[in-house]
Amino acid sequence: MRKSFISxxxxxxxxxxxxxxxxFAGYPITPASDIMEYLxxxxxxxxxxxxxxxxEIASINAVVxxxxxxxxxxxxxxxxxxxxxxxxxxxxVITETPLVVVDVMRAGPSTGVPTKTSQSDVxxxxxGAHGDYVIPVFAPWSAQEAYDLTIKAFNVAESxxxxxxxxxxxxxxxxxxxxxxAEPGEVEVINRKKPSSPPDEYLxxxxxxxxxxxxxxxxxxxxxxxxxxIHDERGFYRQDREAYRNLVKRIVNKVLSRVDSxxxxxxxxxxxxxxxxxSFGSTARSALAAARILRxxxxxxxxxxxxTLSPLKLETLRKYCDEAEKIFVVENNMxxxxxxxxxxxxxxxxxxLPLLDLEIPEPKDIVEGVRKWL
Amino acid sequence: MVVSTLESSHxxxxxxxxxxxxxxxxxxxxxxxxxxxxxxxxxxxxxxGTLKKENLVFVTGIGxxxxxxxxxxxxxxxxxxxxxxxxxxxxKLAKPELEVIVIGGDGDIAGIGGNHLLHAAKRxxxxxxxxxxxxxxxxxxxxxxxxxxxxxxxxxxxHGNPEPPLNVVKVVSSxxxxxVARASVTHPALVExxxxxxxxxxxxxxxxxxxxxxxxxGRHIGMRDPFTLYSTLRSKVIVKQSPSxxxxxxxxxxxxVIGEYLVRDNPGYLDRIGRGLK
Ligand SMILES: Cc1ncc(C[n+]2csc(CCOP(=O)(O)OP(=O)(O)O)c2C)c(N)n1
Ligand code: SF4
Numbered sequence: 001m002r003k004s005f006i007s008x009x010x011x012x013x014x015x016x017x018x019x020x021x022x023x024f025a026g027y028p029i030t031p032a033s034d035i036m037e038y039l040x041x042x043x044x045x046x047x048x049x050x051x052x053x054x055x056e057i058a059s060i061n062a063v064v065x066x067x068x069x070x071x072x073x074x075x076x077x078x079x080x081x082x083x084x085x086x087x088x089x090x091x092x093v094i095t096e097t098p099l100v101v102v103d104v105m106r107a108g109p110s111t112g113v114p115t116k117t118s119q120s121d122v123x124x125x126x127x128g129a130h131g132d133y134v135i136p137v138f139a140p141w142s143a144q145e146a147y148d149l150t151i152k153a154f155n156v157a158e159s160x161x162x163x164x165x166x167x168x169x170x171x172x173x174x175x176x177x178x179x180x181x182a183e184p185g186e187v188e189v190i191n192r193k194k195p196s197s198p199p200d201e202y203l204x205x206x207x208x209x210x211x212x213x214x215x216x217x218x219x220x221x222x223x224x225x226x227x228x229x230i231h232d233e234r235g236f237y238r239q240d241r242e243a244y245r246n247l248v249k250r251i252v253n254k255v256l257s258r259v260d261s262x263x264x265x266x267x268x269x270x271x272x273x274x275x276x277x278x279s280f281g282s283t284a285r286s287a288l289a290a291a292r293i294l295r296x297x298x299x300x301x302x303x304x305x306x307x308t309l310s311p312l313k314l315e316t317l318r319k320y321c322d323e324a325e326k327i328f329v330v331e332n333n334m335x336x337x338x339x340x341x342x343x344x345x346x347x348x349x350x351x352x353l354p355l356l357d358l359e360i361p362e363p364k365d366i367v368e369g370v371r372k373w374l
Numbered sequence: 375m376v377v378s379t380l381e382s383s384h385x386x387x388x389x390x391x392x393x394x395x396x397x398x399x400x401x402x403x404x405x406x407x408x409x410x411x412x413x414x415x416x417x418x419x420x421x422x423g424t425l426k427k428e429n430l431v432f433v434t435g436i437g438x439x440x441x442x443x444x445x446x447x448x449x450x451x452x453x454x455x456x457x458x459x460x461x462x463x464x465x466k467l468a469k470p471e472l473e474v475i476v477i478g479g480d481g482d483i484a485g486i487g488g489n490h491l492l493h494a495a496k497r498x499x500x501x502x503x504x505x506x507x508x509x510x511x512x513x514x515x516x517x518x519x520x521x522x523x524x525x526x527x528x529x530x531x532x533h534g535n536p537e538p539p540l541n542v543v544k545v546v547s548s549x550x551x552x553x554v555a556r557a558s559v560t561h562p563a564l565v566e567x568x569x570x571x572x573x574x575x576x577x578x579x580x581x582x583x584x585x586x587x588x589x590x591x592g593r594h595i596g597m598r599d600p601f602t603l604y605s606t607l608r609s610k611v612i613v614k615q616s617p618s619x620x621x622x623x624x625x626x627x628x629x630x631v632i633g634e635y636l637v638r639d640n641p642g643y644l645d646r647i648g649r650g651l652k
Contacts, residue, residue, distance in 0.1 A: 062464030
């Protein structure tokens with residue numbers, strides 16, 4: 001390990017390099033651009049490619065193509081660009097293409113306030129594309145975690161053959177912290193599994209018992225089929241209900257069945273509490289400070305921080321919520337994650353604290369918000 | 375009487391996913407002629423050892439023309455409407471030894487995908503793009519396309535198309551492509567010849583292939599019979615050795631000049647980023 005003083009965005013770029021990413025396509029957008037700028041410098045030195053495309057649509061489609069050419073690939077953007085990527089995100093889902101999309105959130109709707117932070121993409125990253133699907137979403141709260149979760153995002157993408165979202169925000173992007181970076185061999189790096197059958201017996205969408213099909217890629221002699229239509233195990237278009245259900249249920253279940261390893265939370269002051277703050281990303285830093293302030297004044301508050309926003313393990317959330325008298329969902333938007341917490345807890349216990357700030361929320365705003373209900 | 379099994383194999387079967395036949399194309403559609411000619415060019419390259427079958431990747435978007443990726447027995451990607459060039463660019467950049475061919479309708483390539491076409495040509499990206507011009511949005515049932523003639527009835531221009539057609543050959547020629555040609559399914563040998571040539575080049579290679587859609591475009595212009603449409607198109611095609619861009623307009627009145635509009639050997643994008651092979 002080596003210690004490095006870097007920003008959250010650079011941590012994402014370094015995490016991707018550690019994970020083996022060698023193709024990056026992107027289109028400039030604040031506050032994500034410096035991920036591409038940093039990689040444009042670094043990646044060619046280690047045999048990779050960075051290309052700025054004509055738009056975000058091209059970027060993500062190129063990333064899907066590059067992944068099918070056998071190279072771990074990534075793109076990074078912010079809310080407006082992510083909106084443009086949604087159709088191809090669905091393409092990555094149905095073709096079971098491993099890739100990582102970074103969304104560094106900024107304030108919206110529309111062009112919003114490009115330079116200011118937000119957590120308002122919680123729904124679009126999980127549900128934005130048409131069709132039925134579930135994809136993993138990880139939300140770091142520090143530069144170190146941006147690095148670690150980027151590696152995890154690639155490992156999950158490769159082992160499950162799915163797109164994975166890294167959901168950061170403008171605060172994490174440009175906050176500088178010491179980060180421990182791994183040397184090769186110091187962290188686990190997972191690569192997609194390859195077929196063991198010869199090309200003439202290979203079925204590109206036939207899953208193993210783990211619901212994930214081995215992946216042959218371009219140029220390996222397997223005559224692979226990348227198919228955006230509903231398809232059977234051969235990759236042939238089918239319009240019958242059986243094939244439709246088989247495929248959609250499998251791509252949903254391959255993610256849901258891993259919820260235990262995908263869903264990560266961290267509890268602070270979690271031994272004895274009456275009030276539970278639930279938060280994620282940069283806002284969780286303020287929520288932690290708020291919990292500390294509340295405790296100092298004798299109010300038993302604790303923080304549950306979600307590192308994973310999809311898939312959620314409601315049982316785990318419920319376990320923490322059951323212990324609390326009141327649950328405050330603290331997020332920098334108009335109230336989005338609160339709907340999930342409401343599903344996990346008894347409804348009348350859950351209070352939404354939507355901060356809708358443009359900076360990292362101030363702990364005192366959270367403290368005040370909590371006090372109102374005591 | 376003993377009926378012997380019908381011997382139905384074809385010399386190009388080895389390049390086709392015969393398990394997926396019969397294809398979905400209408401009787402009399404020009405797409406089969408286009409695909410056959412493309413396959414013959416590939417066959418020639420493979421036989422002479424200048425192309426490896428396993429390196430060939432077919433990338434298509436969505437549309438009747440894009441369905442070619444169903445039937446080719448190579449690595450094949452049937453992606454999103456308009457996005458084939460972007461997907462193909464990513465694949466080629468990631469693995470330069472691939473020979474990546476994009477096939478699509480004019481709506482797919484020059485309509486919804488127009489920005490990707492412009493930028494791939496501007497980059498001189500090492501790809502072959504074959505655009506099938508059938509003058510209409512065929513797969514979706516006959517709406518106006520970028521190449522639809524001025525004034526024509528389509529299902530979304532019932533009072534006549536108010537827009538003159540897009541001359542994609544001219545657009546791409548104005549950029550940094552290494553090869554720009556126009557062919558027609560009425561002259562299959564030239565389709566084969568141009569694709570064969572493009573396969574031996576680097577950089578961005580663009581071939582527009584005029585094709586017949588009797589089912590829909592034919593109906594719009596009152597030539598529902600495939601033979602009538604085909605012979606009419608054939609009568610309007612003018613073959614030239616080195617045509618000038620000035621005569622490249624898509625004009626049903628003056629006729630369609632086909633030929634090689636642009637041939638050059640500038641460094642491709644991969645050469646410029648130090649990943650070139652040729
Ligand atoms: C984003 C999106 N918009 C619209 C469509 C519907 N659509 C499918 S094919 C097509 C046009 C086909 O025309 P063209 O590309 O010229 O190909 P052709 O069928 O004529 O060969 C359209 C509009 C789609 N699949 N995706
Ligand atoms: S609709 Fe037209 S282009 Fe499509 S298959 Fe039929 S004839 Fe061919």
